[in-house]
Amino acid sequence: MTAQIIDGKAFAAKVRGQVAEHVARLKTDHGITPGLAVVLVGEDPASQVYVRSKGKSTVESGMNSYEHKLDATTSEADLLALIDKLNNDPAVHGILVQLPLPKHLDSDLVINSIDPAKDVDGFHISNVGLLGTGQKSMVPCTPLGCLMMLRDHHGKLAGMDAVVVGRSNIVGKPMAQLLLGDSCTVTIAHSRTKDLGEVCRRADILVAAVGRPEMIPGDWVKPGATVIDVGINRIERDGKTVLVGDVDFASAATVAGAITPVPGGVGPMTIACLLANTLTACCRANGLAEPEGLTA
Numbered sequence: 164m165t166a167q168i169i170d171g172k173a174f175a176a177k178v179r180g181q182v183a184e185h186v187a188r189l190k191t192d193h194g195i196t197p198g199l200a201v202v203l204v205g206e207d208p209a210s211q212v213y214v215r216s217k218g219k220s221t222v223e224s225g226m227n228s229y230e231h232k233l234d235a236t237t238s239e240a241d242l243l244a245l246i247d248k249l250n251n252d253p254a255v256h257g258i259l260v261q262l263p264l265p266k267h268l269d270s271d272l273v274i275n276s277i278d279p280a281k282d283v284d285g286f287h288i289s290n291v292g293l294l295g296t297g298q299k300s301m302v303p304c305t306p307l308g309c310l311m312m313l314r315d316h317h318g319k320l321a322g323m324d325a326v327v328v329g330r331s332n333i334v335g336k337p338m339a340q341l342l343l344g345d346s347c348t349v350t351i352a353h354s355r356t357k358d359l360g361e362v363c364r365r366a367d368i369l370v371a372a373v374g375r376p377e378m379i380p381g382d383w384v385k386p387g388a389t390v391i392d393v394g395i396n397r398i399e400r401d402g403k404t405v406l407v408g409d410v411d412f413a414s415a416a417t418v419a420g421a422i423t424p425v426p427g428g429v430g431p432m433t434i435a436c437l438l439a440n441t442l443t444a445c446c447r448a449n450g451l452a453e454p455e456g457l458t459a
Contacts (some may be wrong), residue, residue, distance in 0.1 A: 165416060166421055167422075168421075169312055169391075169424075171308075171429055174312060174435075178435040178457065179224055181456065187225055189451070193449065197226045197227070197442050197444075198254045198256050198445075199221045199226055199438075200231065202231045202260045202261065203231070203233065204233045204260075205264075214232075220434050221438065229255060242273060250278040253448075257441035280301070280444060280448065282301050294340050295340055304432075305436070306338040307458075309341075309391050310341045311457075316389060319345075320346065320347050325366060325369075326349075328363065328372065328373050328378075329374070331372065335372050336351070350365070359383070360382070367385065368389050369384060369385075370391045371392050371410050372409065373409050374394055375394070377410065378409050379415065381419075384410075389420055390422040391423050392423050394408040395408070395430060408423075
């Protein structure tokens with residue numbers, strides 16, 4: 164048996180297309196253009212690449228992109244003043260502060276100064292609480308992308324056994340909440356879990372988000388299970404740097420029913436969901452119907 168490969172690139176392109184169509188309708192019918200503001204502090208090379216890519220995708224979908232690049236020595240007061248200005252700007256519907264921030268800035272303080280309705284990363288404590296209590300919120304992009312792929316593959320998820328390996332605030336915890344919201348039976352496992360392999364083998368849906376290269380071998384995968392690999396790890400192999408996930412793809416793909424590859428699986432969905440969240444925030448801000456199929 165060979166697993167069906169869940170093509171994140173193709174699915175993300177479909178989501179971006181849906182977003183662009185909806186944006187075009189907003190412009191035509193209501194004269195509204197969604198706007199995303201991205202704030203980058205400092206010169207982190209990976210962050211610069213992400214910000215460029217986010218800006219490009221935003222413009223391609225027909226939205227307005229506002230990029231704010233600040234010096235690495237920017238004070239907390241100046242950064243908070245900029246966020247306050249963006250919170251009060253009606254042309255900005257989504258605000259994203261690129262992480263990690265330089266050491267002298269308090270990430271929690273900065274994230275929680277964003278208006279929760281504009282927090283398209285879904286990291287604000289209010290959005291975390293709303294998600295946890297099953298209320299309307301902004302949902303973190305990576306788990307939202309995973310949920311969309313699972314719904315697309317399975318249709319309904321109700322009653323399925325889901326195991327999320329990893330308990331981060333960015334992926335593990337919100338992923339578990341989303342799967343609970345779709346009526347899965349959910350276990351959150353992590354590096355300290357006893358008999359981790361046994362726990363994983365129970366899963367109809369196995370989501371790996373630990374950040375450890377190829378930690379989950381194929382014999383931890385239940386035959387026919389759906390494996391969503393969130394990990395992106397750079398390792399040296401045969402003298403080359405390669406990208407691998409948290410799952411050993413080669414062995415898992417012989418057991419699983421479906422699996423996301425790395426790269427080309429979950430990754431492309433993250434930016435697609437950022438655009439979807441910005442569109443959702445814009446619709447909510449203007450009292451319009453939310454885009455179907457693009458929210459949790």
